Amino acid sequence: MSGRVHTGLTVLGLVFTAYLAAAGLFWTSPVEQPPVFFAALVFYLAVTWLCVLWDAGRRPPGGEEILRRDRPLPLWAGALALIATVAVPSATWYAVGPAALTDSFATWTLGGVGALLTIVMVRRRPVIAWIGVIALAVTATAWIGVIKALTVGVVGAAVWVVTAQLLSALVDRAGVDQAELAAIQRRSSEWLATQEGRRRERRVRVQHALEVAGPVLTRTIEKEGRLDDTERQRARLAEGALRDELRGPRLLDESVRARLHEARSRGSIVTVLDEGGLDGASGDALDSIRADLANVLEGAESDRIYIRTSPHESVAVTVVGRSRSEEDPDGEEVVDLWREISHPLGEGPEGEEEGEGRRSRPPLA
Template identity: 70%
Template structure:
């Protein structure tokens, strides 16, 4: 419910309750105790308008809750509403002559208390509202009898409370549906935005792949696969670069690509694998990881270089270099490069 609708309903509630009070002030017969009668009207107006305006000045994050559901009445205001439902009808009939108890200025409280209890329902105190209707019914039967009580407003008060309860439930359901649809729309917008980002990233990758492999592919087609040794070397480097783009794109920037190209040019076999762990990493941290990786690869001349991301809580990337042992009789490989890059901004091992 937006602010204008809320303000409009508030004005309607104030005007309607004021209209009911006017009926109690139009005396068509003498009132025995006018002070008591006027005091009952004043108590009703004060309680009703407190129930209407309580919490309407809240702002900020709580304002949405006020407009959508409305804050529940505090306990002291619930007690005041119940006391009004008990006191006002009896005080009104007590203040007028016995012969005038069925006059409109004496029975106004039946409709007035019914309207008050409907407001209490809207303010999330259903049990209090029904207790007030019960108190009103008992007082009306005691003062004017069952038939007249039903005729002059008890039934109408019950109908108002039931209607208010049904309308409140419908508004709540509509509000929940609106909130759910808003959440779905937000998730859809986020998904579309992510898909747009991925499409842009894919276009960048494709353009880079074409810039790397395009000349080699064109030359391969032109020569029918008969490439010179230098062209074959360029094809090998291009293939490695394309594998890097497919297997570890989050690790790559221009500096890392240059270091990988240099390592392959020196004869190293480089394997780059993104095995998770960088999904939630921020741009600043990812830039630091790439800078550290480029420094680790600078001058690396291992026979085989393995670069892998890690889902480990502390280690983001591991760089391992293996080379054949210097002894010609030994076929084993030794680790001659080991570098770990952590998620935190501290020195890597």
């Protein structure tokens, strides 16, 4: 509820209840106990305005009005309303005397108390409001009889309370629908932002692929596939770079791409695989992991280099290099490079070597 609407309803409640109370001042016959009459009127206005103004200016830190359903009327205020429901009509009828019980300046209390109980209903105390309706009916019946009670105001008070309860339920439902719509809009905005990010990333990947493979493909078409050794080497490097872009884009930045190009230029066969271990990594964490990966690849001379993301909770990337022994070129490959790059926010393993965030193992024979 906006601040202006809330303020307007508050002013309307104050003015309307004051108008109902003012109706009791137009006496058409003498009042036997004027002090009692005025005391009942003042007590009515005090309790009613308390229910209207309670918590009226409270705002959350964000500055938005708190919905009334979040802040029901306190029980002590509801108890005062019930006391007023019985005390105000009884005191008024006692003050005017038996001869004026059904005059308009004596029965104003039925409409006034009906307005009070309507306010209690709006302030999220339906049980107290309906107890008040029953108490008002019993009190009016005891003073002026059933027929008079029904014709001069009890029915109207009950109708006001019923209407207030229905309107409150409709407002609550509208608030729930509005919250659901806002959540749907928020999810839609997030989905559109995600799709736009993916489209932008695809455009960047395609542009990079064209920059890498475009010249090689053009040269291949021009020479009808008859390439010399240098051109074949360039084609092999371009193919490897494209595979990296497809299989492990989150592991790549300009520094890592340069180290991979250098390793392939030295004759190494490099395989890069992103198998989902970096799904939850932030941008800063990826930058740190890429920097560590570039340091590991710098100067790596293994015949085969395997770079894989790791599903382990502390290890982000594993780098393994395998080579054949110089003494036995035809023998089996041995592991001559092993690095495990840890997540930046994870606990570093004991016995770290060669830089923070990496673990090394000795070559395996």
